[in-house]
Structures are given as structure tokens and as C-alpha cells.
């Protein structure tokens with residue numbers, strides 16, 4: 001820990017986009033937390049480097065402290081009156097982050113490269129409230145968009161002991177491997193509105209990663225501009241975004257590998273991949289898909305031998321059939337054959353699978369046609385339905401209890417009818 005003087009944060013014009021929710025423009029004038037200089041705000045600040053052991057990173061980050069994939073974040077305990085975070089050059093312009101003290105509702109603010117943001121002061125919601133069992137207050141931050149990211153330059157604290165404290169990591173671990181459906185594309189708050197988030201944050205007390213990226217295939221092929229499929233990319237730190245190309249280039253040899261031994265293995269891995277392979281825009285063959293699926297599961301199992309792997313069937317949208325609607329099913333037989341491949345020969349005399357670690361999760365019957373938005377992705381309600389069913393599946397099949405018993409998981413989903421009689 002050391003004292004620093006601070007450069008003036010620059011003001012960079014941010015990306016603007018209009019999000020429609022149910023046809024209405026969603027307000028996105030989130031509070032601006034930028035501070036021009038820390039020293040003018042309060043001179044007695046202490047600064048932690050991004051490598052400080054007190055900071056727990058969630059999801060995939062590289063050695064430059066740049067975040068990747070969907071809904072990555074960080075968390076630490078603190079004893080301080082104010083906390084500010086300086087974001088580095090590699091932060092996407094105007095990227096939306098969610099952050100909160102302990103179990104308060106998520107707050108949102110846009111952050112930009114080369115800027116410092118004051119996220120906690122005594123007037124921040126929850127600041128004066130007690131924590132359970134005398135625990136320290138904690139701050140958690142999440143990047144909401146799947147293509148954008150932040151770079152942490154340093155974290156500043158002032159007031160009181162002005163210190164950060166490591167929060168112990170949860171012992172339950174999960175991974176979700178997927179494409180846009182799992183990354184939260186077109187959900188109102190993207191990554192933190194996705195079913196992946198709803199499932200893994202919603203279970204509570206879980207360390208997790210959402211290695212999902214829009215347009216990506218399972219098979220290692222160029223799909224919708226993504227240079228590689230998940231059989232290759234899942235082994236890497238970064239996703240397939242343009243910013244990853246800018247920083248690491250297109251040669252796989254130059255893209256850093258994720259160090260699996262430096263991070264906890266996932267107890268449960270959920271996979272929902274193949275909707276892009278199963279599209280005439282990409283035309284991955286049935287044999288390529290089947291072989292690549294086995295390859296991916298072999299790769300996971302080699303690194304995490306004890307991981308229980310849940311394979312989702314592809315719902316592939318809905319179409320009108322006669323006077324009603326029916327769910328599709330991409331690579332229906334291929335996915336079942338992949339599961340059979342891993343479970344073949346594992347049945348005991350009573351027909352029970354004693355050594356099986358690959359499970360088939362049938363998505364048919366969870367979503368209905370109007371749970372899919374005009375852009376072919378689940379609505380927020382669709383994501384919540386998927387998350388809820390998967391949470392109960394994890395509870396029933398693996399015996400995990402539901403530990404998120406109050407704090408908000410999905411943000412901006414609170415709407416209700418206040419009319420008591422008609």
C-alpha cells in the first residue's frame with residue numbers, strides 16, 4: 001500500500017444506445033460517479049494496486065487486470081469512508097457497471113477509460129447499516145455487458161483505518177459455457193439479466209464464471225465473426241471480442257491460456273452451446289458438432305475431473321405449427337448421443353449410472369413462444385424461468401441448497417399491480 005498523487009481523469013464521450021423495454025425507451029441516465037481528481041476530493045487517500053491480495057476477482061481477468069466474457073467482477077471487504085476506483089486505458093468507453101454494498105440493491109454507473117469513479121461515500125445506500133455477525137462491509141462490482149470490459153488501475157480508500165480486507169471465497173463453484181443466449185444478449189441489463197447469472201448468483205454462495213459470447217460456435221470455426229469456437233476459446237483467458245483482437249491479435253498462439261491450476265475447479269459445469277453451429281449462416285455438420293462436443297467435455301473433464309457436467313438441449317426458438325406453437329430443437333440427436341457417449345457402460349446391475357458425470361437437461365417445456373423477444377433471445381422473464389428451473393435442478397440432482405435468501409439478483413425487474421380490487 002502506498003500514497004499516490006492522482007492524474008486528472010479525462011472526459012471521453014461515451015457510447016450511446018437506445019434500449020426499448022416493452023416498446024418504451026429505457027432511461028439510461030445513470031448517476032455519474034466520475035471524480036476529476038482524488039486529491040481535490042480528499043487528500044488522505046490510500047491506494048491499492050490491482051494485484052492487492054485483498055481484491056477477489058470473479059470470472060476471467062488477465063494479468064493486466066482487464067475483464068473478459070460476461071458479468072465478470074470483483075469484491076472486497078473494507079473499513080473506510082470512501083472508495084474510488086481508477087479504470088485503466090483498456091476500459092471500454094461508457095461501459096455500464098453494477099455495484100453494491102453487501103446485500104443492497106444494485107446501483108448502475110457508466111465508466112470510461114482513464115477515469116476515476118467515487119463509488120462509496122457515507123451517503124451510499126447501506127453504508128451505515130450493520131452487517132451480519134459483525135462482518136466487514138463489502139463492495140462488489142460487475143461489468144454488465146458481454147463484449148465490453150474494464151481495466152482496474154487501482155483502488156483508493158479514505159477515512160477510518162482506510163483499508164481493504166479480503167473476503168473469503170465461496171467453496172461452491174460453477175461454470176457456464178455458452179453463446180449469446182447465456183451471455184445475456186438483448187436482455188435488459190445483459191450479463192446480469194441472463195439466466196446464467198440468475199442461476200449461479202441466484203443459488204448464492206457460488207464462485208462462478210460465464211464463459212459465453214454472442215455468435216460463438218462450439219466447433220472451432222469462424223461463426224458470425226468470432227474467429228474461434230468454444231473448443232479453443234474456453235481454454236483462453238479472453239473472449240472473441242474486437243477488444244481481445246486489438247490486445248492479443250488473431251493468432252491462437254498469442255492469446256493467453258486460462259491457468260486452470262491457479263483457479264478453483266468448477267463443481268458443476270453447465271453447457272448451452274450449438275445454436276450457432278446449428279444455423280445455415282455457419283453450417284457446422286452434425287459430425288463436426290458431435291465430435292467437438294465430446295472434445296469440449298473431455299477438455300473440461302481433464303482439467304476438472306470431479307466436475308458434474310450438465311448439457312442443455314437447444315430450444316432453437318419457436319414456430320407456429322398449425323394453430324399453435326412448438327419449440328424447436330437444434331442437434332436434438334447429436335446432444336443426446338454425446339451424453340450417451342459419456343454414460344455408456346456406466347450402468348450398474350440395477351440400471352443406475354454410478355460413474356456418470358454428464359447430465360442431459362431437457363429445456364422443452366420451460367419457455368413458451370412469448371418468452372423469446374423479437375431478437376430471438378429470451379426476454380427477462382424467459383431468463384428468470386430458465387434460471388429458476390436450473391436452480392431447482394441443481395438442488396434436486398446435486399443436493400445444493402438455495403442460499404440466496406433475500407438480496408436482489410436480477411435488477412430492474414420489480415414491477416407489480418397496485419390495484420387491490422377491480
Ligand SMILES: *[C@@H]1O[C@H](CO)[C@@H](O)[C@H](O)[C@H]1NC(C)=O
Pocket residue numbers: 014015016017018019028030093094095096109110145
Ligand atoms: C451507459 O450504459 C448504457 C448501457 O450500455 C448505455 O445505453 C448508455 O448510453 C451509457 N451512458 C453513457 C453516458 O455512457
Ligand SMILES: *[C@@H]1O[C@H](CO)[C@@H](O)[C@H](O)[C@H]1NC(C)=O
Pocket residue numbers: 012089090113114
Ligand atoms: C489515457 O491517458 C493516457 C495518458 O494521458 C493517454 O496517452 C491515452 O491515450 C489515454 N487512453 C485512452 C483510451 O483515452
Ligand SMILES: *[C@@H]1O[C@H](CO)[C@@H](O)[C@H](O)[C@H]1NC(C)=O
Pocket residue numbers: 088089153
Ligand atoms: C495509457 O496508455 C498510454 C499510452 O499508451 C500510456 O502512456 C499510459 O501509461 C497508459 N496508462 C495506464 C494507466 O495504463
Ligand SMILES: *[C@@H]1O[C@H](CO)[C@@H](O)[C@H](O)[C@H]1NC(C)=O
Pocket residue numbers: 122123124125126127128
Ligand atoms: C450515514 O451517516 C452519515 C453521518 O451521520 C450521514 O451523513 C449519511 O447521510 C448516512 N448515510 C445514509 C445512507 O443514510
Ligand SMILES: *[C@@H]1O[C@H](CO)[C@@H](O)[C@H](O)[C@H]1NC(C)=O
Pocket residue numbers: 041042043044081082158159160
Ligand atoms: C478525508 O475524509 C475523511 C473521512 O471522511 C475525513 O475524516 C478527513 O477529515 C478528510 N480529510 C480531508 C483533508 O478532507
Ligand SMILES: *[C@@H]1O[C@H](CO)[C@@H](O)[C@H](O)[C@H]1NC(C)=O
Pocket residue numbers: 259260261262
Ligand atoms: C499457473 O498457476 C500455478 C498455480 O498458481 C502456477 O504454479 C503456474 O506457474 C502457473 N502457470 C503459468 C503458465 O502461469
Ligand SMILES: *[C@@H]1O[C@H](CO)[C@@H](O)[C@H](O)[C@H]1NC(C)=O
Pocket residue numbers: 280281282283
Ligand atoms: C449452408 O447450407 C445451406 C443449405 O445447403 C446453404 O443454403 C447455405 O448457403 C450454407 N451456408 C454457408 C455459410 O455455407
Ligand SMILES: *[C@@H]1O[C@H](CO)[C@@H](O)[C@H](O)[C@H]1NC(C)=O
Pocket residue numbers: 277278279280283284329330331332333334
Ligand atoms: C439443426 O438441427 C436440426 C435437428 O437436429 C437438424 O434437423 C438441422 O438439419 C440442423 N440444421 C443445421 C443448419 O445444422
Ligand SMILES: *[C@@H]1O[C@H](CO)[C@@H](O)[C@H](O)[C@H]1NC(C)=O
Pocket residue numbers: 337340341344345
Ligand atoms: C456404447 O458401447 C457399445 C459397446 O462398447 C458400443 O457398441 C456403442 O456404440 C456405444 N454407444 C454409444 C452411443 O457410444
Ligand SMILES: *[C@@H]1O[C@H](CO)[C@@H](O)[C@H](O)[C@H]1NC(C)=O
Pocket residue numbers: 336362363364365
Ligand atoms: C423433452 O421434454 C419434452 C416435453 O416433456 C418431451 O416431449 C421430450 O421427449 C423430451 N426429450 C427427451 C430427449 O427426453
